[in-house]
Structure formats: structure tokens, C-alpha cells
Amino acid sequence: MASTEINNYITKRYERWLDYSQYYCGLSGISDEAMDVLNEVLCSLLQKSDKLLNRLLEKKKNGYAELDFFVLKMIKLNATSPTSPYRSKYRSLPSDDNVDYTKLDIEDTKEEIVDKNELLLSRFHKVQAVLEELDLSPLARRIFEFRFLEDANFSDWPGKESLKQLYEIYNKVQELIRKKIVGESIF
Incomplete structure (x- = not known):
């Protein structure tokens, strides 16, 4: 469970991280998923140990916590890499908004099972x-x-x-x- 200090820092930085996420998601053509990308990054972040999170929060560089750089790197990765955790989990199949998939005839085929x-x-x-x-x-x-x-x-x-x-x-x-x-x- 993340400490109150970590939770407060995330709340304070959320809007800036969301802007960053919107920028990279826009470049990747998924601008409407910026909040989802950020939230997935934060869920992943909060699963890390409190010890690591506190260390990232305490270590400062150019006025920013190392935690900022870590989150920004994860956002960029999840927004731009086709093999990122976010894309693997939520965007595995391409879709076409102009197609009504309920009206498609899908052929049922049996896979040949080799023993x-x-x-x-x-x-x-x-x-x-x-x-x-x-x-x-x-x-x-x-x-x-x-x-x-x-x-x-x-x-x-x-x-x-x-x-x-x-x-x-x-x-x-x-x-x-x-x-x-x-x-x-x-x-």
C-alpha cells in the first residue's frame, strides 16, 4: 500500500502527467486514450514496493523527483511502443470504427488438434x-x-x-x- 506522501505527490502531479500523456498519445494516434495510459502507468507504479517509491520520491534532480522521470518514461513507453504493457493489454486487435462487427458473418472453423x-x-x-x-x-x-x-x-x-x-x-x-x-x- 502506497504511503500518504506518495498518494499526495501523485495527486499533485497528475494534471502535468496527463498533459504529457496527451502529447505522446496524440503522436501515436490514440489521443482519446491519454487518461487510460496514465492510469495504467499509475496502477503499475503503485504495485511497486513502498521502499522503491519512497526512494524515487526522495531523490531530486533539477527540481524534480526521480519519480517524475520514472512516470514520464513509463507514459512515453506505454503510449508509443507497440509492445508496451498498455498496448498489449488494451489495444491488441486493430479495429475499424466504420464496421459494424455484429453484422459480419464469421466462419466457425474447427482447429485441427494434433496429439x-x-x-x-x-x-x-x-x-x-x-x-x-x-x-x-x-x-x-x-x-x-x-x-x-x-x-x-x-x-x-x-x-x-x-x-x-x-x-x-x-x-x-x-x-x-x-x-x-x-x-x-x-x-
């Missing part, structure tokens, strides 16, 4: 099926199953093969499966 888990599972099964079709050595098949199907790390491999050998064999099997799947245009 990512189902897609991954079907691809996983496809890889398994292609793996079964390939004429691989038992070692190559076991290495691929160990890494891909069991999701194990080669550092835990029980055999005597080096990491380099394991990755070479795994990558070759992976490439064979990829070529087979791409050749069938499955994905």
Missing part, C-alpha cells in the same frame, strides 16, 4: 517396424535397441566396444532407418 504423444508413439512404432525389417547383425541391432528403444547411455553399455564404435554403429543403423522411412514418405 503430439500419439504422433510420437506412431513414429516410434514405425522405427521399431523398420528396425525389424532390416538385415542387421545382432550386435548392431542390440546397440540401436539399447540407445534408442531403451533410452540408455552408451557409458552404461555392458559390452567391450568403445564409445566410438558404439556411436558409429548406432549412427549407421539410424541412417539406414531414416533412409527407409524417408523413402516410404512416412513422416
